[in-house]
Amino acid sequence: MPSYTAPTKDMQFVLHEVLNVTKTGIPGYDELERDFTEAVLEAAGKVASEVLAPLNVVGDTQGCVLENGVVHTPAGFDAAFAAMKEGGWTALDLDPEYGGQGMAYVMGTAVGEIFVSANMAFNMYQGLTHGAYAAIHVHGTDAQKRTYLPKMVSCDWTGTMNLTEPHAGTDLGMMRTKAEPQADGSYKITGQKIFISAGEHDLTENIIHLVLAKAPGGGEGTKGISLFIVPKFLVNDDGSLGARNAVSVGSIEEKMGIHGNSTCVMNYDGATGWLLGDLHKGMRAMFTMMNEARLGVGLQGYAVAEAAYQNAVIYARDRLQGRAVTGTENPSGPADPLIVHPDIRRNLMDQKSFLEGARAFTFWAAHLIDRSHRADDAEAEGLVSLLTPVLKGFLTDKGFETAVNAQQVYGGHGYIEEWGMSQFVRDARIAMIYEGANGVQALDLVGRKLAQDGGKHVMAFFDLVKDFIKENDSNAALKEGFLDPLKAASKDLQAAGMFFMKNGMKDPNAALAGSYDFMHLFGHVCLGLMWARMAKAAQEALDGGTSDTSFYEAKIATGRYYMARQLPMTATHLARINSGAAPVMALSADQF
C-alpha cells in the first residue's frame, strides 16, 4: 500500500525563504513564525499519514454505495471525518466570527496540499464545504450567515455546489432548473443536477446545497440565473433541524476515480430554497469564489502527483533491476536499484522539478489571495485572477502526467491496482476536467483575463519577471542556469501575446487556436520564475553557511533541471501559437 509523508521541509522553505511570509506586512501573517507553521504542518502531516492515507485505497476499493436513498461512505471515513473536525482542521482559515481559526489562506493551502495528497476523495467533503461557506460568507445575509456558517465551519454540516445539468455543462445558460418565488420569500426549486460531489453521504446530519436555478424575469441565458441555498433538512429558527426538504439523490455515478467521494445525480422536486445574493446575479455569486475553487483544483493536480512521486522514489530505491551502465553500484546485491538508471532519473527529476515548482506557484497564488483579501490589494487580486486559469490548467495537466510517470517507474506493477499507483492516475485525471475543463481555462485566460483592465495584469506579470532578472543580473550563480532561460521563456510568452494582439482582433480563432499552448507556455514561465526565486533563496542559505547543504544543493540542482529540460517547451508552444488558426480550423466537421 502506498505511503505518504508531508513534505513539511519543502513547504517551510517556500513559506519562509521564498515568500518570506512574516516580512510581507500582510495582516495576520505576523503569526506565521517558522516554529508556528512547522507545528501546524507537522500536526497536519501526522493526521495525513496516520488517518487519511491508510483510507485512500479503502475509499477507492469500496467506493460509495447508495441504498434506499442513503449514501454510505467507505468504511472508516466517518471516524476520520470526526477526527478532522475534532482537530479543528476544517476551520483552519475560516472566519473566527463563525468559529474559524482565522489563519491565513496560504496556511490553509499548505495544509490542504497535505490532506489532498493523503486522500483526495476524502478531502473533497470538507473542500466543497469550504467553497459553499465562501459563497455564503460573501453573499449571505447576516441571518443566513448566522444560520449556516458556524455549522459549516465545524463541518457538522457539509456543503455542495450544484451547477451542471445533463445538457448544460460549461454552457450554464441552457440550464432548466426553475426557482418559483413563494409568498414567504422562499423559492420552490425544481430540476435535476448532475456531477454533484458529496451530494449525499452519511458523514453529517445536514447538507447545505447551493443551487443555480432560473427565477422568473431574468431573461435568457446566464442572465436569468440565481443562486439558492437548499438545505437537505430545513433549519428551524432555533437552529435545530426541521423537515426533510424535497431534494434527493437519484443515483451515484460510476467514475474512473475518486471513488471515495459520492458524485451524485440530485433531484430537486419543489425543494425549498432561499436566494443567496442578488436575484439574477447567480453567475456573479458563483464567480466570486471561482478563483479559490480553481486554485484548489490546481492544488489537487499536483498534490495527488506528490503522493505518487513519493512512492515512485521509494520503489526506485528498493527495486533491484539491472546494473548501472557506468559500473555496479550495489555489488553485494543481485542487481542495482532502479534509481541508478539515467532514464529512471530523468523520469523522477521531471516529477520532482515539476512538483516543487508547482508548490511554490500555488503558495504564491494563495499569498496573493491573502494580499488581496487582507491588505485590500487590487493589483494582487488582478494578478491572481490572471494566474488562476494558468494554475488550474497547467498544474492539473502536468500533475496527471506526473502521476502517470510515477506509475511508469513501477513497470507492470504500476498497472496492478494492488500497488495503488493506478489510483493516483485515475484520481488525478478528474482535476483536468472539473471546475471548468482545461480547455475552458485556456479560453478564460486568452479570451478574458489577458485583456482584463486593459491588459494591466499581464504587464504586471512581465514586469515582475523583468525586475527579478534585473535585480539579480550580477548574481553569477543564477545567471546561466536560471536567469538566461527565464528571460528566453518570458520572451516567448511575450511574443505569443503579441501574436494574439496582432491577429486576434481580426480573427478571434487565431488567438483561441493557440489558447491551450499559451496556457502551458505561461505555466512554464511561472514555474521558471518560481525556480529562479527558489534557487536564489537556496544560494543565499548556502552562502550564509547553512549546515544543511544537501537540501539546498538539491534545490538548486532540481531547479537547473527544470530550466534546462522543461523550460525549452516554451519554444514549441510559441511555434504552435504562431502557426495560427489555419491548421486548426482547416477541416469541415464532416472531414473528421
Added chain:
Amino acid sequence: MPSYTAPTKDMQFVLHEVLNVTKTGIPGYDELERDFTEAVLEAAGKVASEVLAPLNVVGDTQGCVLENGVVHTPAGFDAAFAAMKEGGWTALDLDPEYGGQGMAYVMGTAVGEIFVSANMAFNMYQGLTHGAYAAIHVHGTDAQKRTYLPKMVSCDWTGTMNLTEPHAGTDLGMMRTKAEPQADGSYKITGQKIFISAGEHDLTENIIHLVLAKAPGGGEGTKGISLFIVPKFLVNDDGSLGARNAVSVGSIEEKMGIHGNSTCVMNYDGATGWLLGDLHKGMRAMFTMMNEARLGVGLQGYAVAEAAYQNAVIYARDRLQGRAVTGTENPSGPADPLIVHPDIRRNLMDQKSFLEGARAFTFWAAHLIDRSHRADDAEAEGLVSLLTPVLKGFLTDKGFETAVNAQQVYGGHGYIEEWGMSQFVRDARIAMIYEGANGVQALDLVGRKLAQDGGKHVMAFFDLVKDFIKENDSNAALKEGFLDPLKAASKDLQAAGMFFMKNGMKDPNAALAGSYDFMHLFGHVCLGLMWARMAKAAQEALDGGTSDTSFYEAKIATGRYYMARQLPMTATHLARINSGAAPVMALSADQF
C-alpha cells in the same frame, strides 16, 4: 456505449497510394489488389463493429473471474471467439502449411488494428497465440510444429509467453524458474511467473505456455535461460489431449484496464516441458519474435486511441454547448456543437494527425517485415529493427495521450464509466508498460540499435528522408508545408545522434539521459516522413482529377497540422538531449 467503424478508406489509402503494395515485387503482395484488400478489411470491420465492439464494455465491467482454478471470461467472449475462428480471422497471415491463409503481414497488421480498436482485451487471446506460434514456427522441431501449430493457427489452442517473475521484470537474468532435465528428454519446470496475459481461460480446450526457465549448466544471468513448451494438457502422439500438466493459475491480477483479458499468476510445479530451440539460447529465441510483438503493442497504442477518437468526434458534433466566437453556426438550436470551438478542434486535430501518421508508420514497418521475411531483404530487417523501439515507445505514449485527449472532449461525461471513454484510457495505459516498458525501448534504441551494424541502419533512415526531400524538391505544393519542416526535424535528429556520438563514449549517461527524448524525436521524424509521403500521394490524386476531393484535401490539411504543430517538438527534445547527463544525474539517491 461507444461505437467503432473500421477506417477502411484510410487503410486502403496507405496500402495502395502510399506503400503501393502491389508494385513492391514482394512475394505474395501481388494478391493484394485494391478490391481484395477492401473486401478483407470491410469483412473484418463488420466483425469488429457487430461482434467485438459491443463486448468491449462488457469485458471491462465483468472482467475475468477465477473460481476453483477455472478462469471464466466475460459473457459473450466464447461465442465471439468461436466466430473469429469460424471466419478464419485467427489464421490470416499464418503459414498455409499449418492451416494459415498465408496473407502478407501488412494485411494481418491492418486487420489487427481493426480488431484491437474494437476490443483490445479480447484480441489479446489470439494476439498472444500469434506470438507463441511465431516462436514455435521459427525455433520448433518439425515434430513440435506438427503437434502444436495447426491447433494454434486455428486457435483451437491459444498460446502464452511466460517471462516475468515477481522479482525479475526487465532484468530476466535474475529469474528463478528451474528446468530439470528428465530421462525422456523432457524437463520438469518449477517456478512462478506473473503478468501472464491469457494465462488461463475458458475459451479453448488447451493452452500452450512458452516458459523461460534456467536449465543446469548455462551459467549466470540471462546466459542460463532456455525456452520451453509447457502445454496445459499434454498432447498424445495422435494429437489427442492427455494428462493435465502441473501448471495452475494462482490468481488473477486486478488491473487498471484490459479487464477482459485474464492476467494470471502462473505456478509451475514440476510441470512437463519441452525445450524449444537451443539449450541456454532462450533469450535469443524470445528476441526473434520481439520485433513483431513490439510492433503489435505499438499498434495497440494507437488502435485503442483510434476508437476513442471516433467517439470524441461523434460527441463533438452532437453535443451542443456554447456559441462559435465567430458567429452562431447552429441558429435553430440552443447552442452550437462543440466542434465549432477552436480548442476542441485543436484537440481533435492532435488526435487525427497522430492517428493517421501512426497507422502509416505501422503499416510501413509491417511492410518492411514482409520485405525482410518474404524477400530476404537484410536492409529492411535492419531498418525495422531500428524502428521497432521507436514505434513501440512513441506510438504507445502518444496513443495514451490521444485517448486522454479524446476523453477530455467529453468534459465530465468522460470521467463517468458509462460513456466508455475511461476504459479507452485505462486500456491504452498498459501498452506503455508491457513488452518492455517504454524506458527500456529508449535504452534499446540508443544503447543498442543506433550503433547496430556500425550505425548502418540509422544512416539508411537518414538517407531515406534525404532522398525523399531531394526527389520532391521541385514540388511546390510540398515544399513549405512538408519538406521544410521535415528537413528541420531530421536535422534535429541528426544533431541528437551527433551529441550521443561525441559524448556517449566518454560518458554513457550522457546518451542514456537523452534516450527517452531521442525516441520521441525519432518518432516525430518518422511521422513527419509519413505525412510528407501521404501529402504527396494525396496531391497526386487531386492532380489526377479524383472526384473525392474532400478526402484528399483533408489528408493534406491534417498533414499540414502535424507538420506545423507537432513537429516543432523536435527542437525541445534536442534541447533536452543537448543538456546532457549533468541535470539528470545531479542528485544522490537520498536527495530525491
